[in-house]
Amino acid sequence: MPLTPDDSATAAELALGLLDGEERAAALRRALDERDFAQEVETWRTRFAVLYAAYPDVTPPAWIERRLMESTASARPWKWAAGLASALAASLALVIATRIDTVPSPAPSPAPSREMPAPVTFAAAMVPANAKQGQAFAALFDAGRGQVRVPTEIAVPTNKVAQLWRIGADGVPHSLGLLNATGTTAISLSAADRAALATGATLAISIEPPGGSPASTPTGPVVATGSLTRI
Amino acid sequence: MDDISRARLSDALRRTAQRDPRAFRLVYKMTASKLFGICLRICGERKAAEDVLQDVYLTVWTRADGFDAARGSAIAWLATIARNRSIDWRRANARPTAPTETLEAVADPAPLTSDALLLDERERLLHFCLGTLEPNQSHVIRTAFFEGLTYAELAARVAVPLGTMKSWVRRGLIKLRDCLDAADA
Structure with a gap:
C-alpha cells in the first residue's frame, strides 16, 4: 500500500x-x-x-x-566501545532500514492504563565489530522488569561463550552475564546495573573462555557494541 | 564543499575504516569546524559541545566502516552523527528550553545571499520549497532541524499549544514533500 x-x-x-x-x-x-x-x-x-x-x-x-x-x-578495544555511537542507536531507523526482515518487532503490549506508568524500554542497535559477523541486531532493556534481553546473533567459537557488558561514561566495563548459545537470553539485573543502564550506557559483547572472563574486564575480542537509547 | 573536497573526504573516511590515523587526521581537519558548529548550536554550551565533538570523532574512528558512499555524502554522514549525538546529550541533560521567544526573535538560519550562490541544485530546491510554505511552518521546521527540538520543546519555545505546533509542522511537511516531488517529476 x-x-x-x-x-x-x-x-x-x-x-x-x-x-x-x-x-x-x-x-x-x-x-x-x-x-x-x-x-x-x-x-x-x-x-x-x-x-x-x-x-x-x-x-x-x-x-x-x-x-x-x-x-x-x-587504544584498547573496550575503551573504544565507550565512545561508540549512540548516534547509531538514536537513528535506530537507519540501521533498521537495512535489515527490516531480521529484527523482530517488539510484541504488542497492552495500552497502559491511566494509573500505570508507561513501560520504559531502552534499545541498543548492536553493531558487529566485523561486518562478516552478521548485521546489526537489537538488544532491549526493559526498565520496568529490570531485565535486559539479547538475541543470539553472534557466532561463538566452540569452547567459548559470549559475555555481555555494560560500559558507562567512565569507560569501565561491568559484566552483566553470559549469553545462551541459542535463542534469546534474558538477564535480570541488580539495582546498580539497572540504574546504570537507565542513565544511558553502551552494551558490549565479548568472546570469553567457558564460565566467562576470568578478569573484571573483557579478555577476548569485543565482537559487537551498541548504545542504549530510550524508545 | 566542492567536488574534489568531497572525493578527498570520502576517500579519507574509507581509509579511516582501515584504521589509518593519517586519514583520520585528514577527516578531522576537513570537517571539525563544521561539526563543532553543529554541536555548539544544538548543545547550547561550549564545554558540552567540546565533549560531544570528541565523542563524535571517536565514533567516526571506530565506525567509519558504517559509511556507505552509495547512501549519501561523507559530510552528511558525519554531520548526522554530530547532530544525533548532540541531541542525545541535550535530552539526557534535560536542558530547559530557552525562555519563551517570539517567532521573530529566534534566529533564522536561512543562508545568506552569498552562500546561496554556492549551493548546489538540491540545496537550492529545498530552500526554494521551504520558501513556499507559510512563514510560521517553514520557520518551525527549520528550527526543529537546526536545534534538534522535539514538538514539546518547539511549542514551549514559540509559546503555542502543542496541537497547534504539530499541525503547523505536519501541514508544512506535507506541502514541502509535494513541492520537492513536483520538482523531481
Missing part, C-alpha cells in the same frame, strides 16, 4: 527527531515493520541533510585534535 501524505509526515517527524515518548516508539516500530515507511524516513533524512551546509563553521580548540590523535595511537 503506498504511503499516504500523513504517513510521509510521520516519517519526516521521525527523521527530524520531533517525536518523543510513545509517539516515537510507535514510529520506530513502523520503521521496523514497514519497508516503505523506513525508506521514507531515509528519504527525508537525505532531503534535510542539505541543510547541514547552513550551520556556521566554528573552529574547535586545539586540544581536541591532540587528544584524539593520541587516543587513536593507543
Whole structure:
C-alpha cells in the first residue's frame, strides 16, 4: 500500500527527531515493520541533510585534535566501545532500514492504563565489530522488569561463550552475564546495573573462555557494541 | 564543499575504516569546524559541545566502516552523527528550553545571499520549497532541524499549544514533500 501524505509526515517527524515518548516508539516500530515507511524516513533524512551546509563553521580548540590523535595511537578495544555511537542507536531507523526482515518487532503490549506508568524500554542497535559477523541486531532493556534481553546473533567459537557488558561514561566495563548459545537470553539485573543502564550506557559483547572472563574486564575480542537509547 | 573536497573526504573516511590515523587526521581537519558548529548550536554550551565533538570523532574512528558512499555524502554522514549525538546529550541533560521567544526573535538560519550562490541544485530546491510554505511552518521546521527540538520543546519555545505546533509542522511537511516531488517529476 503506498504511503499516504500523513504517513510521509510521520516519517519526516521521525527523521527530524520531533517525536518523543510513545509517539516515537510507535514510529520506530513502523520503521521496523514497514519497508516503505523506513525508506521514507531515509528519504527525508537525505532531503534535510542539505541543510547541514547552513550551520556556521566554528573552529574547535586545539586540544581536541591532540587528544584524539593520541587516543587513536593507543587504544584498547573496550575503551573504544565507550565512545561508540549512540548516534547509531538514536537513528535506530537507519540501521533498521537495512535489515527490516531480521529484527523482530517488539510484541504488542497492552495500552497502559491511566494509573500505570508507561513501560520504559531502552534499545541498543548492536553493531558487529566485523561486518562478516552478521548485521546489526537489537538488544532491549526493559526498565520496568529490570531485565535486559539479547538475541543470539553472534557466532561463538566452540569452547567459548559470549559475555555481555555494560560500559558507562567512565569507560569501565561491568559484566552483566553470559549469553545462551541459542535463542534469546534474558538477564535480570541488580539495582546498580539497572540504574546504570537507565542513565544511558553502551552494551558490549565479548568472546570469553567457558564460565566467562576470568578478569573484571573483557579478555577476548569485543565482537559487537551498541548504545542504549530510550524508545 | 566542492567536488574534489568531497572525493578527498570520502576517500579519507574509507581509509579511516582501515584504521589509518593519517586519514583520520585528514577527516578531522576537513570537517571539525563544521561539526563543532553543529554541536555548539544544538548543545547550547561550549564545554558540552567540546565533549560531544570528541565523542563524535571517536565514533567516526571506530565506525567509519558504517559509511556507505552509495547512501549519501561523507559530510552528511558525519554531520548526522554530530547532530544525533548532540541531541542525545541535550535530552539526557534535560536542558530547559530557552525562555519563551517570539517567532521573530529566534534566529533564522536561512543562508545568506552569498552562500546561496554556492549551493548546489538540491540545496537550492529545498530552500526554494521551504520558501513556499507559510512563514510560521517553514520557520518551525527549520528550527526543529537546526536545534534538534522535539514538538514539546518547539511549542514551549514559540509559546503555542502543542496541537497547534504539530499541525503547523505536519501541514508544512506535507506541502514541502509535494513541492520537492513536483520538482523531481
